[in-house]
Amino acid sequence: MDSRFQTDGISLYQGDALRLLTTLPAASVDAVLTDPPYSSGGVTLSARQTDPAHKYQASGTKRHYPPMLGDVKDQRSWIMWCTLWLGECWRIARDGAPLLVFTDWRQLPALSDAVQAAGWKWLGIIPWDKKSAHPQIGKFRQQCEYVLFAVKGRFIAHTRACLPGVYAYPVIPAQKLHLTSKPVALIEDLLAVTTPGGAVLDPFMGGGSVGEACIKTGRGYVGIELSQEYYDISRNRLAAALSEKA
DSSP: OOSEEEETTEEEEESOHHHHHTTSOTTOBSEEEEOOOOOOSOSSHHHHTSOHHHHSSOTTOOOOOOOOOSOOOOHHHHHHHHHHHHHHHHHHBOTTOEEEEEEOTTTHHHHHHHHHHTTOEEEEEEEEEOSOOOOOTTSOOOOEEEEEEEESSSOOOOOSSOOOSOEEOOOOGGGOSSTTOOOHHHHHHHGGGSOTTOEEEESOOTTSHHHHHHHHTTOEEEEEESOHHHHHHHHHHHHHHHHHHO
16 A cells, blocks of 8 residues: 555554654644554563564464564663654644653653653653453552653643543453554543644554544544554554544
C-alpha cells in the first residue's frame, strides 16, 4: 500500500516517527496522544532486547501479531530518543495542546524526565486499571499501566466535567489488532481533555486504536507507523471506521 494516506481529516504516514515528525509544520495539531514502544519488560539489556512477543505476551497464547519494531533500546538511549520525538511533538503542537503518553511502571520515571526535558509542563499521571495481571506470590499485581499528562504552555479546559483520576477497562483479546493494543473506549475517555473537532497527533499508530477513537469522537488524526504491516492494518481499520460513520 501507499506510504501516505489522507482523507476526511485523517493523515497516515508509514516510516520512522522521528524523521517524519521533522517534516510536519509547527503549531499544526491540537493534542498529542500516543502509545510508544516501552523498551521494557526486563531488567537486563538482553531481557529488554527479547522479542516483544515473548516479553509482553503470556506463554501458550494462541494468537500471534506482526512484530513490534523499535522496542529494544536500553534505558539511556530510550530516554534520549523519547526526548527527541517529544521535542518534535512540542514544536508541532499548538499552545495549550495536551500531551497524553502511555507507559508502564518500569519506564514511568524515565518518561517523566523525557517529557519535561522536551519542554512540556507535566500535569500528572492517569492510571489505567487493566482488570487483570499475572498473580505474584507475596507481591502486588502489576495490573496498571499509566498515562503521563502534560501540556504545552497554559492548560485550557475543553470540558466542564470533573474527569476521574483512574480508568478501568479490561483488555479484550478478540478486539486486539496489535500486541499492546489499548481499548478504544479508554482512548475516547482520554480525548475529553482535547479540543472538540481538533487534530490529534499519534507518532506510534500501532493497530489504530487512537485513530478509531478520534473518528468516533469527531476529531482529526495524524498517525505515523514504522511497521508496514501495522500501517496497512491501521489504514484498513480507519477506512472502515470512516465508512461506518458516513
